[in-house]
Amino acid sequence: MMLLSLTPWIPAGLDLRMFAPELALIATIVAVLVVPLVLGRSGRTAAFISLIGALATFLLTWRAVAGQVVERGYAGLSPDPQATMLVADNFSVFFKLFLSAFLALIIGLWLLRPANGRGAAGVHGGSAGPEFFVLLLSSALGMALMVGTLNLLVMVIAIEMASLPSYALVGSDKRSRPGAEASLKYVLFGAATSSIMVYGLSLIYGAFGTLDIAGIAGKLAGQSVSLGWVPAIGFFALCVGIAFKISAVPFHFWCPDVFEGAPIEVTTWLSVASKAAGLGLLLRIVYALSTAVGGAAWLTPFAWGIGLVAAVTCTVGNLAALRQDSVKRMLAYSSIAHAGYMMMAAAIFTQAGQGQFMSIGLAAVIAYLMVYFVMNLGAFGVTALVSWRTGTDHISAFTGLGRRAPALALPMAVCLFSLIGLPPLGGFAAKWWLLLALGKAAIAAQPWLWGLVIVAVINTAISLYYYVRVIRQMYLCEDERQSAVPAPLGGVVLVNVCAVALLLLGTLLIDKLGNYSTYYASNLLVTQPTAPATATVEPSAEPVVMAPVNESK
C-alpha cells in the first residue's frame, strides 16, 4: 500500500468499468433509500426498485464485465499495482452473477408472499418497509466484495458488510419472538467470531508487514519448513471468521436457530448466498496461498485441518438433520452438510506443479453451487408456499401433499432427490464431480483424500433417510382432514422451473454445466494483476473452455 504518496490516486475509467456491478448495487441501495421520500413508504415499490437493481447488476456483470475480463486478462483495482484490493476475474464474475440472480429470485419470493402472511402471528411475519431491501442489497454487496478481493482488510470489511445487515434481516419482523431470539444469537456469534478474526488479522499484519495476500504469499514462498507461531495463530483466527460464514463445525450453532427464526426469504438468502460467499473467500485464500507456496511442508497440516473440519461438518449436519420435525430446520442442517461437502474441495492443496487439481476442485465447487442454488431455492420455495398457507413448517403440514397440491409436491420431491444426489438430477452430477476431483487429487498426490470421499459417500447414505422422510410424508401418508393447498401461480411456476432445471442440469445441460464451471474456475487472479496467464493457469482435463454466450441457470 502506497499511503505515503502525496498525489491522490484516481482509478482509470476503464478500471472502474470492471466494477460496474458493485456500483450498480450501491446505486440501487441509494435509490431504495431516496425514492420512498418521493413516492411514500411502500414495501412493494422498494421491492420493484431492488428487483430492477438486481437484474441490472446481473446484466452488467454478464454483458459488460464478463467479456472485459476475458479480453483484458485480469483486472485489479488498487493504488499499488502490486497489491490488488478489488479483483474482477472469472471467479468473482461467477459469484456476482450467482448473487445477483439469487437476489432477484429472493425479491421475487418476497413479492409472492400473500398479504395475510405478512406480519401474521408466528414465525412467518415479514417486514414490509424499504429498509428490508436496503439491508438485503447491502448484504449482497458485501458478499460480492468478499469474493472479489485479495486484501485481508477488504475481506474483513466485506465479511462485516455482509454480516451486519444479515443480523438485522433475521430480526426484521419485530413482533416475532423467535425472530428476536434468532437475531440475538446470530449477532453474538457473529460479533465474537469476527472480533477473533480481526485479532488474527492484526497478528498476520505483524508477521508479514502487509495485508495483501499476494505479498503474504510472496513472503511465505521462502519458508518451506515451518510457519512460525504468530502467523499460525493469525491464520487460525482468520479461519474462525470464515468458518462462521460457512457455518462449519464447531461454529455452526447459530445456523439452525437463525434459519428457523428468520422469515423464510431471509433463510433462503442466507442458506445459499452467505455460504457461497464464505466458500468463495476460503477457496480464494487457499488457492492464492497454496499456488504461491506450492507443496510446503506446513501446508499439509493446514489441508488436514480443513479436510477434518469439512468431514465433521457434513457428518454433524446430516446426523442432526435426522431428528428434526421442522422442515425449515431440517433444511438448515442439510445446508450445513452441503457446505461440508463443498469445503472438502478446499482440502485439495497443490503440491508443486500440480495446479490443475486445484482448478478441477474449484470447477467442481462452482458446479455444485449452481446446482445447490436451484435445488435449495426449490425446496425452500415449496416450504414457504406450504407454510404461508398452513401457518407452520412442521413436517405434518406436508402430509398428503401429493394429493392436496400435486404441483407443489412433485417439485419438492425432485429438489429433495437432487439434494440427496440421485441421478439423473443435477445434484448427482455436482456431487459426482466433487468426488471425482477429490479422487483425482487422491490418486496423484494426497492419498488421505480418499478418506473424505468415503465420508461423503457414507453421509449421502445418511441423508437419504431424512430427505425421503419428507417425500414419504407427502405421498404415502394420508390425512383426510387436511384440505387442498392453494398457492399463487407465480410460486408454482417458480418451484416447477427449479425442478425442470434440476432435471435438465443432470441430463441435457450436463456438458454445459461442466463447461461453465471449468470456465469460471479458470484464470484465477493470484498475484500479478496485470500479467497475462501466469504459472497458476493450467489447462485442466475438463472439456474446452467456451465463452459465456448464454447463461446456464
Add this chain to the structure above:
Amino acid sequence: MLTIGLTHYLILAAFMFCCGLYVMTIKRNAVGILIGVELILNAASLNLVAFSRYKTGLLDGQIVALFVIVLAAAEAAIAIAIFVNYYNNLATIDVDRGDSLNG
C-alpha cells in the same frame, strides 16, 4: 530504566484478548458479551498500531486500526438495536432465557 517496546504492547494486547475471551464465555448478559467483543477488537487495534509503529514503519497499520474502530462502532450499533428488540419481546437480555429455538 525500562524502555517500552513492541513486546510490551503485544503482551498487553494478548492480555486484553484473553480478558475479552473470558468475558465472552462467562457472561450471560448480552451487553456483557458485547463488551468482551469490544475488548478483543481493541486488542487487535493496539496490535495493529504497535506493529505499524515498531515493525513496518508505515502508516497502513494505523489506518487499519481506524477501520477496526469503525467496524466496532457499526457492530455495536446493530447489536444494541437487536438487544432492544430482544428485550421488547422477552423482557430480558439474558441470553440463556432465549430457549424457544432449541439449538
